[in-house]
Amino acid sequence: MTSLKSGHSEGEESIYMLPKWTNPQIFDLDHSCVIMKDRRVHFLFMRRSVLVNSQRECRNMSEVSKCLLEDFAVELMASVSADTLEMQDLAFGLLRDAYDRDSSVFVVGNGGSASSASHFVCDITKNAKPEHGRGLRATSLTDMSVLTAYANDVSYAEVFSRQLESQARPGDLLVVISASGRSPNIVEAVKTAQALGMRSIGLLGHDGGTVGHQVDVAVLADSADPGIIETVHLGMCHAFTRALRQHTASVPELASV
Missing domain, CATH: 3.40.50.10490 (Glucose-6-phosphate isomerase like protein; domain 1)
Structure with a gap:
């Protein structure tokens, strides 16, 4: 999973590729615009947008561990407003x-x-x-x-x-x-x-x-x-x-x- 990056200026748009998710939920913080298209998430950075909380299709224990670590990192970012x-x-x-x-x-x-x-x-x-x-x-x-x-x-x-x-x-x-x-x-x-x-x-x-x-x-x-x-x-x-x-x-x- 590509990590969210800092340093975006107001109004700047960035696109991040995501792993295969089931029922992804996008949380919109600080009035930023978030648009979901296929597996691409478009962020219009007004201040800060965070992607959190996923249920993924993991095929083995290695993928499960990776998913859990990635989820933890993303939830960690989401908890700091x-x-x-x-x-x-x-x-x-x-x-x-x-x-x-x-x-x-x-x-x-x-x-x-x-x-x-x-x-x-x-x-x-x-x-x-x-x-x-x-x-x-x-x-x-x-x-x-x-x-x-x-x-x-x-x-x-x-x-x-x-x-x-x-x-x-x-x-x-x-x-x-x-x-x-x-x-x-x-x-x-x-x-x-x-x-x-x-x-x-x-x-x-x-x-x-x-x-x-x-x-x-x-x-x-x-x-x-x-x-x-x-x-x-x-x-x-x-x-x-x-x-x-x-x-x-x-x-x-x-x-x-």
């Missing part, structure tokens, strides 16, 4: 402000999102730090001993909020990573952050769930597939790290120890 990118920019603004003010950033998540939380903190504390200067103060609240202590002695719904009460200060930043946006401990963490005078970012999925209406900035991966959502979230974390690295290197008066 212009709104997603706009909110991602706003979220980066909060991270950049936290660095400039020397505030702390706390990151939380459950399951695969807990892994993403730890991964994100590793990246922004190590890879976004200038060679000679201070980095961003960031902590993942996913330490197993602390989590299980609160889960056993208090409740799992409070494993993050209790840690924020002990460590966070007004003006600090909370980043929650959640595919559903409905996990009780994530909801409680955001409530506690609000009570403490913190700002908050949500890397969320689909409609954002309960948390989508609570955080200051909600960045949504528009998909119901947890694998797609988690992949988008990790990609966002890498983008944030790259942008933070550029920012910390560009402000030597702030980066100096």
Whole structure:
């Protein structure tokens, strides 16, 4: 399958050859014009059009694997809209402000999102730090001993909020990573952050769930597939790290120890 290309100017038309599909569905985003002719799809690029969701005729396991990988890549692209990118920019603004003010950033998540939380903190504390200067103060609240202590002695719904009460200060930043946006401990963490005078970012999925209406900035991966959502979230974390690295290197008066 030929991948969708970037860099098309407004009004430009491009044609892509597709593999043999059964019941293809074309999603029209940002008012772009999409015309289906035989196995050719004509895209009139006003901003962004994405081809998603196919059921194909695959003859063997090799073709099945290839189809699944291609579908995953296309669905991944479809889950990131212009709104997603706009909110991602706003979220980066909060991270950049936290660095400039020397505030702390706390990151939380459950399951695969807990892994993403730890991964994100590793990246922004190590890879976004200038060679000679201070980095961003960031902590993942996913330490197993602390989590299980609160889960056993208090409740799992409070494993993050209790840690924020002990460590966070007004003006600090909370980043929650959640595919559903409905996990009780994530909801409680955001409530506690609000009570403490913190700002908050949500890397969320689909409609954002309960948390989508609570955080200051909600960045949504528009998909119901947890694998797609988690992949988008990790990609966002890498983008944030790259942008933070550029920012910390560009402000030597702030980066100096």
